[in-house]
Amino acid sequence: MSEYRGLLEMAGKFHGDICGGIVMGTKLAIHGMEKMQMKPGEKDKRLIVYTEIDRCISDAIMSVTQTSLGKKSLKPMGYGKFAATFVNIETGEALRLVDREANNKDERADDETIEELIERIDGTPGEELFDVQRVSVKIDKNDLPGKPLEIMKCKECGETVMDGKHHIKGGYAYCTSCYTGSYYTLL
Ligand SMILES: [Zn+2]
Ligand SMILES: [Zn+2]
Structure with missing residues (x-):
């Protein structure tokens, strides 16, 4: 074969x-x-x-x-x-x-x-x-394999956000759902 x-x-x-x-x-x-x-x-x-x-x-x-x-x-x-x-x-x-x-x-x-x-x-x-x-690919250090580098808690929902995927506003960290809106809607 x-x-x-x-x-x-x-x-x-x-x-x-x-x-x-x-x-x-x-x-x-x-x-x-x-x-x-x-x-x-x-x-x-x-x-x-x-x-x-x-x-x-x-x-x-x-x-x-x-x-x-x-x-x-x-x-x-x-x-x-x-x-x-x-x-x-x-x-x-x-x-x-x-x-x-x-x-x-x-x-x-x-x-x-x-x-x-x-x-x-x-x-x-x-x-x-x-x-x-x-091609050239820029890979954020948070997206590389290995130990997590950044772990934050969302000020709004309190959920943990790994790997630098949070957003900072007014000195606080927010998850994407709370910051820009989400793929789901809470019922
Ligand atoms: Zn198939
Ligand atoms: Zn949140």
């Missing part, structure tokens, strides 16, 4: 099934890690990954890169785009990979089955599938 097929199976287990997004995401993550001189499928403490979409492709990226929200090594950006950026926090090197086919739908035949897609992606070099951009 190719390295790709092995990692694809792993990502499929994590996601629940092997769909088109898992097929592409696995390849994207392998290509990204190889470009960063890291080993796909293995956790690397130097790696932080920004994914730009909360769809299938990001589950494959999580699985192959072994990054996680809880370890602060995965940053979901929610841009709705088929792209991810790989950052080496030791060297600052950062590469943004874009799924070329997701942006040019006519490159993929409509009647391609998932097995045909896997076969084709397995046999196609990453260079032909993904655009790679050299």
